[in-house]
Amino acid sequence: MKIKILFLFTAVVVLFSCSKKESNTEIFGSVKGLKKGTLYLERVIDTNLVTIDSLVINGNPEFSFNIDLESPEVIYLFLKKSEGNILPDRLDIFAEPGKIEVQTTLKDFETGAKVTGSTNHDKLKEYHNLMQKYNDKSLELLQESFESKKVQNEERLSKLETQMQSLVRNKYLATVNFALNNKDYEIAPYLAISEIFDANIKYLDTIYTSLPEKNKISTYGKELEKFIAERKQIEKSQE
Secondary structure, three states: OHHHHHHHHHHHHHHHHHHOOOOOEEEEEEEEOOOEEEEEEEEEEOOEEEEEEEEEEEOOOEEEEEEOOOOOEEEEEEEEEOOOOOOOEEEEEEEOOEEEEEEEEOOOOOOOOEEEOOHHHHHHHHHHHHHHHHHHHHHHHHHHHHHHHHOOOHHHHHHHHHHHHHHHHHHHHHHHHHHHHOOOOOHHHHHHHHOOOOOOHHHHHHHHHHOOHHHHOOHHHHHHHHHHHHHHHHHHHOO
16 A cells, blocks of 8 residues: 555656756846835747746845746846836846846836846847937937928928938848847847838848858747748738
């Protein structure tokens, strides 16, 4: 009887060990100034943003999450605050297998975050800095357009529209060039499918064919390959 019980106990332990998937990535750090709230770890699954873990913060601002990544992937830290009627914040992190440290504050959860341990995240921050000048110029043109509409300056509106179209083209080309210059990193296919998915298919093709093999079989490399094939099929059916 004891042998049977021991066998059953051993079988349960083995089954539990097999079903528990090991993680290869730790996201840890602290949110300075946060006394109460909930941190959620999120990732995109089948185009949906899904919560995969959460942690209630009550006095201790430190946190730690574990996740298994097939390859570098953008995940999200979502902060739901308990203090006051403040809107929640979401921080995107281009995580890589290993240890990723996040140091941020309650006041500037997104803009003041410092993320270390991921080269792809460093590249993502570099890309965002590059795009900032295009975004600033876009806001400037929108403001001018608003003012021109108020005084019904049609000539100025026409020129502003041309400038806006040119700005969008330049922004797309800057993204393509950034991806090509960083083809060895997973950020290249990520930018193709997240930032310029509606660009001319030849640009997406150029980015994909430039990728090294290890990048083509990454999560975003495979998504880009699938997306290009679907785009080509749709465009072919519309001819």
